[in-house]
Amino acid sequence: MSSSLADEKAATRQVPDRLRNPLQRFLASWELLLLGVAVAVFVLNSFASPYFLDPWNLSDATFNFTEKALIAFAMALLIISGEIDLSVASIIALASTAMGFAVQLGAETPLLIMIGLGVGLLCGAFNGALVTGLGLPSIVVTIGTMSLFRGISYIVLGDQAYTGYPSDFAFFGQGYVWWVISFEFLLFAVMAILFAILLHKTNFGRAVYVVGNNPVGALISGIRVPRVKFALFLLTGLMSGVAAICLTSRLGATRPSIAFGWELEVVTMVVLGGVNILGGSGTIPGVVIAAFVMGMVTFGFGLLNVPGIVMSIFIGLLLIGVIALPRLAGRLLAARRG
Amino acid sequence: MLANTQGIENVHPPVTQDQKPVLSLQGISKSFPGVKALSEVSLELYPGEVTALVGENGAGKSTIVKVLTGIYQPEEGEIAISGVPVTFPTAQDAGKAGVTAIHQETVLFDELSVAENIFIGHAPKTRFGLIDKKEMRQRARDLLDRIGASIDPSVLLKELGIANKHLVAIARALSIDARIVIMDEPTASLSHKEIEETYELVERLKAEGKAILFISHKFDEIFRIADRYTVFRDGQMVGAGKIRDVSEPDLVRLMVGRSVDQVFPDRKPNRGPEVLRVVGYSHPTEFEDIGFSLRKGEILGFYGLVGAGRSEFMQALFGITRPSKGAIRIDNEIAVIRSPSEAIRHGIVYVPEDRGKQGAIKGLPIFQNVSLPSLKNTSKNGFLRLAEEFRLTRDYTQRLDLRAAALDQDIGELSGGNQQKVIIAKWLATQPRVIILDEPTKGIDIGSKAAVHEFMAELAAQGLAVVMVSSEIPEVLGMSDRVIVMREGRIAAEFEGDDLTPERLVRAAAGISEVAQ
Numbered sequence: 001m002s003s004s005l006a007d008e009k010a011a012t013r014q015v016p017d018r019l020r021n022p023l024q025r026f027l028a029s030w031e032l033l034l035l036g037v038a039v040a041v042f043v044l045n046s047f048a049s050p051y052f053l054d055p056w057n058l059s060d061a062t063f064n065f066t067e068k069a070l071i072a073f074a075m076a077l078l079i080i081s082g083e084i085d086l087s088v089a090s091i092i093a094l095a096s097t098a099m100g101f102a103v104q105l106g107a108e109t110p111l112l113i114m115i116g117l118g119v120g121l122l123c124g125a126f127n128g129a130l131v132t133g134l135g136l137p138s139i140v141v142t143i144g145t146m147s148l149f150r151g152i153s154y155i156v157l158g159d160q161a162y163t164g165y166p167s168d169f170a171f172f173g174q175g176y177v178w179w180v181i182s183f184e185f186l187l188f189a190v191m192a193i194l195f196a197i198l199l200h201k202t203n204f205g206r207a208v209y210v211v212g213n214n215p216v217g218a219l220i221s222g223i224r225v226p227r228v229k230f231a232l233f234l235l236t237g238l239m240s241g242v243a244a245i246c247l248t249s250r251l252g253a254t255r256p257s258i259a260f261g262w263e264l265e266v267v268t269m270v271v272l273g274g275v276n277i278l279g280g281s282g283t284i285p286g287v288v289i290a291a292f293v294m295g296m297v298t299f300g301f302g303l304l305n306v307p308g309i310v311m312s313i314f315i316g317l318l319l320i321g322v323i324a325l326p327r328l329a330g331r332l333l334a335a336r337r338g
Numbered sequence: 339m340l341a342n343t344q345g346i347e348n349v350h351p352p353v354t355q356d357q358k359p360v361l362s363l364q365g366i367s368k369s370f371p372g373v374k375a376l377s378e379v380s381l382e383l384y385p386g387e388v389t390a391l392v393g394e395n396g397a398g399k400s401t402i403v404k405v406l407t408g409i410y411q412p413e414e415g416e417i418a419i420s421g422v423p424v425t426f427p428t429a430q431d432a433g434k435a436g437v438t439a440i441h442q443e444t445v446l447f448d449e450l451s452v453a454e455n456i457f458i459g460h461a462p463k464t465r466f467g468l469i470d471k472k473e474m475r476q477r478a479r480d481l482l483d484r485i486g487a488s489i490d491p492s493v494l495l496k497e498l499g500i501a502n503k504h505l506v507a508i509a510r511a512l513s514i515d516a517r518i519v520i521m522d523e524p525t526a527s528l529s530h531k532e533i534e535e536t537y538e539l540v541e542r543l544k545a546e547g548k549a550i551l552f553i554s555h556k557f558d559e560i561f562r563i564a565d566r567y568t569v570f571r572d573g574q575m576v577g578a579g580k581i582r583d584v585s586e587p588d589l590v591r592l593m594v595g596r597s598v599d600q601v602f603p604d605r606k607p608n609r610g611p612e613v614l615r616v617v618g619y620s621h622p623t624e625f626e627d628i629g630f631s632l633r634k635g636e637i638l639g640f641y642g643l644v645g646a647g648r649s650e651f652m653q654a655l656f657g658i659t660r661p662s663k664g665a666i667r668i669d670n671e672i673a674v675i676r677s678p679s680e681a682i683r684h685g686i687v688y689v690p691e692d693r694g695k696q697g698a699i700k701g702l703p704i705f706q707n708v709s710l711p712s713l714k715n716t717s718k719n720g721f722l723r724l725a726e727e728f729r730l731t732r733d734y735t736q737r738l739d740l741r742a743a744a745l746d747q748d749i750g751e752l753s754g755g756n757q758q759k760v761i762i763a764k765w766l767a768t769q770p771r772v773i774i775l776d777e778p779t780k781g782i783d784i785g786s787k788a789a790v791h792e793f794m795a796e797l798a799a800q801g802l803a804v805v806m807v808s809s810e811i812p813e814v815l816g817m818s819d820r821v822i823v824m825r826e827g828r829i830a831a832e833f834e835g836d837d838l839t840p841e842r843l844v845r846a847a848a849g850i851s852e853v854a855q
Contacts, residue, residue, distance in 0.1 A: 015735065017705070017728045019744035202720050203713045210710060213701040220658065220688065220696050221710045221764070222679040280701050 030274035034289045041296045049303040059180035063250065065269070065295030066188040067243045068262060069287070072269040073195040074239040076287045078232045079270055080199075082212045082279030083138040085127055085233060088240045089262035090149035095119040095244035097153040100162025100254035109169045116245040117238060123149060124237015131233065132226035138233075146263065153256040162254040173250025184246050188291075191239075196284035208232070212279035261312070268319040269294055277323055294318075358421065360385045360549045361406075361437070361518050366415035368401055375401040378415065379575040381568055383518055383549035388540060390560040390581070391553045392593055393570035394755070394783030399553055402570070403520055406551075407439045408432035419518075438516035440507050440524060448496035453478035455495050456510045481509040484546075485539050501532035508539060519543060520551045525559060537563055555783065557586050569593055590784060602816030603795035609819065610634030612670070613803045614686070614772050616655065619664035624650035625827040628664070632772065637794065637804040639818030641811070642847050647827035648807045649691055652774050656688040657681040668771070682711055685771035689761055689778060691807070693754060697761040700750035704742055705731040707749050708764045734763035739789055755786025762790070766797070773797065774805045779813060791817060811840050823847050 026032060045052045052058070071088050078085055098119045099112045107115070123145070130141045175183040199205040207228050210218045219225050248254055273290035275282025301311055359382035368376040376398045383389050393399050404410040406417075408426030416423055419435055426432040446455050453475045454461070462473040478491035487505040489498065495506065504524065511519055521540070525533045540563050543550055554560055560567065561581060568578040569592040577592040614632040619625065625647035632638055640648045654661045657675040666673045668684050675681045681688070690696035699707050709716050709727035716726035731745050738759040742752055749760055758778065765773060775794070779787040794817060798804050808814045814821055821838055823831045823846040831846035833839075 015732075015740060015742050016744045017732075018746045201722055203717050203722060204720065206706065206710075206713060206722060209702060210699050210706075214695070214699045216696050217699045220656075220678050220690060221699070222682040223710075224677065224679055 031283065031286045031289060034272070034274065034286060034293065038289055038293045038296070041293055041300065045296055045300040045303065048300055052300075052303060055180045059182060059185070061295060061299040062182065062185045062188070064298045065291040066182075066184040067246050067250075068266050068269060068294075069188055069291035070191055070243045070246070071236070071239050071262075071266045072273070072287050072291060073191055073284060074232070074236040075266050076270045076273065076275050076282055076284060077195070077199055077205075077208050078236050079267075079275050079277065080212045080279055080282050081208045081229060081232055082215065083131060083229055083232065084142065084267070085124075085138065085236045086142040086263045086267075087123065087127060087145040087149055088236060088243075088266055089259045090146045090153075091120055091123040091237055091240035092244040092247060092259040092262065093153040093256060094123060094149040095241045096248045096254040096258050097156050097162070097256065099244070099248055100165075101156065103162060103165055109166050112165075112169060113245060116248070117241040120237045120239070120241020120244065121234060122237070123240070124234040125230075127237065128230040128233030132230045150256065153258075157254070157256045163252065165249070165252055169249055170252065171249070173246045173248070184250075187242075187246070192284065192288045196288075199284050204228070204231075209280065212281075264319070265294070265315055268315055268322070271319060272322045357384055359383055360420055362418045362421075363402070363405075364416045364418070366402070366405060366412045366417070368405060368410055368412050375573050376405070376412070377573045379570065379573070381551075381575065382578075383551055384566070385517070385549050386544050386547045387565040388544060388550045388552050388563055389566040389568060390564035391551055391568050391570065392555075392560065392589065394593060394753075394785050397570040397593075397783070398573040399570055400522070401573075403439055403522060403551075403553070406432065406437055406518075406520060408437075433514055433516075436515065436517035437520070438511040438514060438518070439520040439522065440504070440511055441522045446495055446503060446507060446510075449494060451492050451494055452482075452489055452498070452506055453491035455506055456481060456491070456513050458510075460514065477513070478509065481512055484512065485509060485542060486535075501535065504532075504536070505539070508543075516548070518549045518551070520553070522553045523555065524552075525554070525556065533559070557589065560589075561586065593784065602813075603792045605637075605795045605798065605819075607819050608635040608799060608801075610801060613668065615667040615670075617665045617667070619651065619654060619661045619666075621647075621650065621654055621659070621827075622662050624659075625654075625824075628824075628829060630822060630829070630832075632803045632805065634771075634801045634803055635798050636819050637798050637806060637817055639814040639821040640805065640807045640824060641809070641814045641821055641843050642824035642830075643809075646824040646847065648824050649776055650827075651824070652688060652776055652805070652807060655681070656686060656774060658688075682768060682770075685769075686774065687711070687765040687768060687770040687772070688774045689758075689765060689776060691776040691780065693757055693761065698749045698757045701748060703746040704735070704740075704749050704752070704760055705745045707760050708734060708767055710764060712764075712767045730767050731763070734767050735759065737766075738763055738793060753783075753786075755782035755789075758782055758786065758790065762793070770802065772803045772805065774807070776807045777809065778806065779808075779810070811843060814843065815840060825849055 075085060075088065095116045098115050102112060102115050127138070127142055127145055130136050131138045172183060177183055177186050199208060207218070207223050210221065210223055211225050211228050215225055243259075247259060251258070269290050270282070270287055271277050272293065273282065273287035275287065297314070298311065301314070361383040363379065363381040365378045365380065366376055367374070367378055379398065379402065381389075381391070381402065391399055391402070401410060405412050406426070408429040408431050411427070417426065418424065424435055426435065426437075447458065450458070453471075456478045457474050462470045462477065464470045475491045482489050482491065482505070485505060485508055487502065487509065489502055489505060495503065498506065525536050537559070540550060540552070552560075552564055564581050566579065567581055567584060567589065569576050569589065571593060610633055612631050612633050615630075617629045619628040628651050630638070640652075642648050650659070653659050655666070655675070657677045657680055660676060666675060668686075673684050675684060675686070678688070694700070699710065705727050708731040712730060713722070716723055716730055728745060735745070740759045740763070741756055749757055752760065762778075778794070779790050782790070791813075794804055794806070806814075806817060815838060818838070820832065820834045821843065822829055823833070823843060825847055830849065831842070833842055833846075
């Protein structure tokens with residue numbers, strides 16, 4: 001090759017590692033905006049009711065989001081990878097029904113935990129096998145299993161309810177670890193950290209992003225795409241099982257309508273947290289803040305005696321709003337550029 | 339100009355100095371975050387003339403096309419049509435002003451008829467407001483005749499080949515009575531015969547007085563069909579004039595800003611022991627009985643026509659698809675490759691032809707693209723170590739002279755040539771024994787091309803075995819120690835040393851026997 005090219009090479013300019021430092025990134029992030037919303041809701045709530053700032057009251061407020069958030073963490077990873085699981089609420093119903101059934105046969109708490117987690121894993125494996133094994137679209141598969149799993153609960157329970165859970169089982173949904181810190185809230189905090197590490201600090205987490213951005217490119221780069229997706233369905237099922245244990249423990253009873261409609265709230269939480277519904281991007285801190293926002297909004301509505309149906313309308317609008325927002329913002333920016 | 343001697347002068351007056359441009363751009367600037375894509379560029383197009391726009395990837399060619407078609411709004415500068423200043427706030431405005439662009443991937447509809455494709459959005463209507471199918475077919479036929487295309491306007495688009503689809507796109511451009519036609523690498527994926535037809539078409543459009551902006555990386559065609567040239571480099575206009583006043587080396591020098599002799603790197607064959615042996619690889623539909631041996635330090639070229647099964651075979655070798663029969667030996671030991679991850683573990687890596695869809699993980703930063711197959715080495719106990727990833731990326735991208743704003747920039751923001759450098763860097767970081775390059779320099783600029791070629795030679799010299807699929811004869815001849823020619827899924831011939839001539843390659847690929855000549 002000509003020497004001039006070699007000279008150019010010798011004089012190669014160094015490409016810097018980063019364009020913007022982490023602080024600059026944070027200042028331009030969705031998470032910061034969301035944090036602002038969280039603070040605003042918090043302030044509004046404290047004006048709406050004089051009791052809101054009471055520590056025990058705040059502690060109660062966390063139950064509005066902890067169980068859903070446990071599922072949302074796993075769901076965030078699944079959505080980033082380009083899949084979705086709409087059967088999570090039905091997995092709770094099935095897992096709770098299985099636990100209730102076991103209680104009738106005299107099962108003790110350790111066995112109940114294993115059953116709850118086991119049913120969650122099995123349901124996740126079923127979804128994952130259909131999606132990765134047969135190559136079916138997850139949105140269709142999990143709409144199907146959403147009906148299937150809850151349908152089984154209805155057949156087993158009819159209009160009955162299972163009660164009579166052992167008294168030590170109540171700890172998971174009603175127990176406190178220290179002062180106002182409930183077991184559920186501690187679990188939420190620990191899981192938030194574990195999932196953040198999993199997604200942001202491990203090779204597996206990196207693979208999740210790669211698969212979500214370009215599944216074909218991921219395969220060619222040596223990532224075992226089906227294995228990653230299957231693992232994520234398992235994880236989502238497992239976390240639904242965990243949520244089933246907490247919720248069942250908190251309610252002390254199982255009805256087939258348990259956690260009805262939660263899949264929508266979980267997905268809304270994930271998308272509000274800045275996860276791209278089409279896959280490829282999103283963070284766990286975003287989902288954590290979104291959990292607080294949704295929990296406090298729900299609680300604030302409760303303080304103001306807003307009826308449940310309005311709550312449902314609000315969740316629907318919120319979901320559409322956060323999906324539409326980036327697109328609207330993009331248009332505004334484009335218009336300003338032009 | 340050869341072309342101007344063929345009676346076209348009768349239709350249109352010859353080029354004169356006082357001719358007014360139909361379109362002129364003055365002082366156009368356009369920036370994106372961190373990059374000045376265009377900096378006060380100017381461009382003039384003349385009626386009945388072809389202006390070739392040349393420049394390396396990333397020089398600003400596509401940006402100017404987007405400015406001309408109303409997709410981007412320039413921050414500064416003026417666009418004038420026939421001397422009247424205009425703006426194109428939307429793509430429709432550009433269309434109304436008579437500007438049309440024919441891209442590689444012009445959006446056409448497979449399930450609609452040719453006529454419907456041509457008139458979509460502006461179909462002739464009956465007095466009841468319904469589409470007048472008869473009128474539409476007739477006008478489509480007229481348009482197709484005008485460009486010399488013998489296509490039935492009532493067949494579905496999906497039944498046409500790629501070249502004919504192109505003609506439909508051109509007919510569609512003409513149907514809105516464009517005065518300015520932009521052709522963005524129109525011959526990039528066409529066969530020899532189809533390319534000739536495209537040239538004839540350009541001549542017809544010229545004869546009709548259209549002003550044509552012709553973007554191409556191929557110098558032979560620029561000198562064949564263009565009347566004028568404009569050269570962009572790093573977002574600036576660095577030269578313009580009449581083609582007859584410029585030589586090929588001059589044009590290349592303007593383009594790259596340095597003299598690049600288009601000679602391939604000088605290599606001394608340095609073949610070591612056999613590293614890969616493929617025996618009887620077959621696939622039910624794509625290829626049959628492929629076998630060869632590859633040695634350390636060797637560059638083995640695979641030549642053939644499009645559709646000869648070369649890429650399909652390479653994908654099977656890399657484990658993306660599975661062969662129905664056949665075996666592989668690596669370092670004389672039987673290896674089974676059922677997935678890319680197994681291929682990578684055996685030291686075989688693959689740079690795919692479709693850079694955008696298969697090679698680059700767009701949406702992720704450069705350093706994550708590079709470290710992807712090497713995560714096992716950069717991480718510890720499954721935990722990422724970003725510092726290691728950056729170090730690895732710096733090491734390998736520097737050797738390839740990557741041009742980027744930062745290593746955490748989205749790979750999707752890079753030019754094609756630089757994306758390719760990132761993809762090659764990512765594979766080299768795995769320290770492979772065999773690297774398969776599928777059309778490694780397709781659609782990338784001369785500067786990047788030379789960098790890739792030089793790097794390939796360097797790799798071979800260091801003992802890497804290189805398999806290169808290429809449809810460019812100069813590249814195959816210039817780089818390979820040995821060439822396997824594939825035809826219709828089988829190995830048609832193998833050439834080495836003095837046997838390696840362009841004529842032999844072309845004959846073997848086309849299935850013309852030596853004796854018959």
